[in-house]
Amino acid sequence: MTTTSHSHRRRHTAAGGALAATAALLLSACSGGGAAGGSAAGAGGAAGEPVAGGNLTFAITVDSHCIDPQQVGNNDAIAVARQTVASLTAQDPETAEIVPWLAESWEVNDDASSYTFHLREDATFADGTPIDAESVKTNFDAIVALGATASLGSQYLVGYEGTTVVDDRTVRVDFSAPSAQFLQATSTFSLGLLAPESASLSAEERCAGKFVGSGPFAVQSYTQDQEVVLEKVAGYAWGSQANSHTGEAYLDTVTFKVIPEASVRTGALQSGQIDATAAISTVDLPQFDGNGFSLNQRANPGVVYNLFPNESSELAADEAVRRAILKGIDRQQIVDTVLSAQDAPATAVLSHSTPLYESLGDALAYDPEGAKKLLEDAGWVEGADGIREKDGKKLTTTVTFWQTPDALELVQQQLRQIGFDLQLNFVTVAESQAAKESGDFDFDYYNLTRSDPDVLRTIFSANARNINQRDAEEVDDLLDRSAATTDQAERQELVTQASQLLVEKAHAIPVYELSTTIAASEKVHDLKFEASSRLDFYDAWVDAA
Amino acid sequence: MARYILRRVGQGVFVLWATFTIAFFVLYLLPSDPAALIAAGGGGEVDQIDPALLEELRAQHGLDRPVIVQYGDALWQAVRGDFGASYLSGAPATSLVAQALPETLKLTGVALALAVAGGALLAVASVFPRARALRQALSALPPLGVALPTFFVGLLLLQWLSFRVPVFPAIGNEGAISLVLPAVTLAVPAGAQLAQVLSRSLRGTLGEPYVETAWAKGAGRGRVFLAHALRNAAIPAFTVLGIMVGGLLGGAVVTETVFSRVGLGRLTVQSVNQQDVPVVLAIVVFSALVFVVVTLVVDLVYPLLDPRIESSGITESRRSTAVAA
Secondary structure: OOOOOOHHHHHHHOOHHHHHHHHHHHHHHHHHOOOOOOOOEEOOOOOOOOOOOOOEEEEEEEOOOOOOOOOHHHHHHHHHHHOOOOOEEEEEOOOEEEEEOOOOEEEOOOOOOOEEEOOOOOOOOOOEEEOOHHHHHHHHHHHHHHHHHHHHHHHHHEEEEEEEEEOOOOEEEEEOOOOHHHHOOOOEEEEEEEEOOHOOOOOHHHOOOOOOOOOOOEEEEEEEEEEEEEEEEOOOOOOOOOOOOOOOOOEEEEEEOOOOHHHHHHHHHHHHOOOEEEEOOOOHHHHHEOOOOOEEEEEOOOOEEEEEEEOOOOOOOOHHHHHHHHOOOOOOHHHHHHHHOOEEEEOOOOOOOOOOOOHHHHHHOOOOHHHHHHHHHHHOOOOOOOOOEEOOEEEEEEEEEOOOHHHHHHHHHHHHOOOOOEEEEEEOOOHHHHHHOOOOOEEEEEEEOOOOOOOHHHHOOOOOOOOOOOOOOOOHHHHHHHHHOOHHHHHHHHHHHHHHHHHHHHEEEEOOOEEEEEEEOOOOEEEEEOOOOOEEEOOEEEOOO | OOOHHHHHHHHHHHHHHHHHHHHHHHHHHHHOHHHHHHOOOOOOOEOOOOHHHHHHHHHHHOOOOOHHHHHHHHHHHHHOOOOEEEEOOOOEHHHHHHHHHHHHHHHHHHHHHHHHHHHHHHHHOOOOOHHHHHHHHHHHHHHHHHHHHHHHHHHHHHHHHHHHOOOOOOOOOOOOOHHHHHHHHHHHHHHHHHHHHHHHHHHHEEEEEEEEHHHEEEEEEEHHHHHHHHHHHHHHHHHHHHHHHHHHHHHHHHHHHHHHOOHHHHHHHHHHHHHHHHHHHHHHHHHHHHHHHHHHHHHHHHHHOOOOHHHHHHHHHHHHHHHOO
């Protein structure tokens, strides 16, 4: 259902719109969290009228050998794949509202278990075949059939009972249980539409880019580990309402070059060998702020970087210990010390660019004295080495993670101040995946990008992922109910209450918000973020040569 | 001779088997779950994976069988040249290696030529001149070349000749021009190593009695150096050449990453990072094969260079020359 983003993303994030980020924060807070924050303005901003034509070269860091939108799960692959498919709906990056794309309108039944979409008349796949009700059914059935290799899509379709072709332009998707997240899910690349023939290709052929999509760009060539070239689809005329135009894409081609070395990406952008990238390291970002370049930053929506206690382990089962950690972290210091000036400390379990976000205010304030008192009261007394003890046991635990360790190293030092010994177990992605699966960890650490608050339920609910490995309690009822209502006000209430409870009991220990920064030459304009902070090249254009 | 070759081929097969077996079990013992990696779509970033889906994937890839059965099966398939499908893309591991190979061969081939030419030139130049100061200055270069880390040389070259003065492209595999900087980067340590061995052996050879004889017979400086001394001094250098080929393959891992080039080195990094077991196994066995073949070829060529070396005593004499070097 969700993706965590690359660790290097974090390091390459930042800069750009400090003002925009702050403004968005205020906006979100004032409007009661109804709006998703973040800057949606394109790189380079508005500089005259868009010009059609021209090419753009964009650096990515890794090729995960698959660019099929329905199978990808990695940020770089998503940046490529997103451009090749259109979705039933789109999500407005400013308002987080779901707006029409391939579907002109839709209805949802009361318990969010049945969705009816009315497709627009004129849309076709890149090969000219019409996008009709039958093709939507073929796609959704194929994603379910792909199963594990389409992990994101198939998790959006959990409880999928089937798609019914009502008529040529109308489809109904039914679920066996309420699934309020599905509407937002239809705006994602994972549920983007491929031509029906592509559904019958093998997963491998689709990975190699041999699919026919529905988006403004199509795959021209794909050389593994080197580059992907996308070309604009002629005749595309159904841009979503979340974009600023509806016709063909402005760029003739977009070339994604794989550049694994951070310093080479910096040099290549500086010397004009690439036009833009979202992977400049934090230390190199300031040199692209002006000087013929521009930065554009946006916080990733979804669950922020959190320490997730495994409450089936002895120490993390103790609420006082968990709450002491929550109070013992100085989030502002983390941002000031190891992140860029534009980054934001966590103010809730969700990041401020997530729909229905609401700040938890003082609940996440730095309070070392309060943390010490909690531990004293629970019987943890300071030992000779400064680490607290109780009944001969040290107050020590381990966090297992694969992301850049900078922030956690600082957390380790901060917790040391309250007599808490946090050991860092820095592992590979593969090992952390295995630890997640077996539940063999004291504390897990990651973030999850998704532009829908349902991400809270999928991680924390005792009836879903149950990251805490705890018994069901009050918060689970709130989370589960939030999946079953389509009433925004009611959903807002449930999500906010659930977030408060999660932090109150310290089932979640938020740290900071992941963000993504596009660094681009000033000839590049309107290279934007979509609502999920994924890259959108559709409105992008370059100055005429 | 035929018996000797047969014995060496037998040893080679044993090395390949041992390499495969060790690599297989090391990869198997890694604390990760291939099924989860496949499901994660290459990102390793998917949070919630349905256990039923994982079971299905394990069955699909035969990962639910006992390890010894998996090993036997993998070995049998490998013998027939099939290492299975990449976890990431589903493409056959052998075809991924075959696709990446030509680019790496180009790179290492050019680098080897540069290293041999540059190394030999530097070795002769550090012994030949009459001026002592010049000889000493030139003699200091090879240790410097060996000591510089490959990625550092690569980044320096990029900074000077691509980012500041845009002479060469910094990234990609397009055209011969993209080959220049990476090949030079890769050739520096290899050439320096060769120069070190060759100049030392050249100095040693110049003290040999037969060289004295050549001087005494009135041979010119150039003739003594090139026709008499260099020819004999080249034998230890030739041994180093065999080892260098392996070093170049290893160096390609760094060079291809720094210069964003497609090739076997990049494939290695990628597959190890993602623990794409079938591809890693294919690469490991392929590299072992290269080593075995190169070593065998070097040993077989010795007698052609120096008739005193008999094939029966090849291993011993080679070792002693290497030590002497």
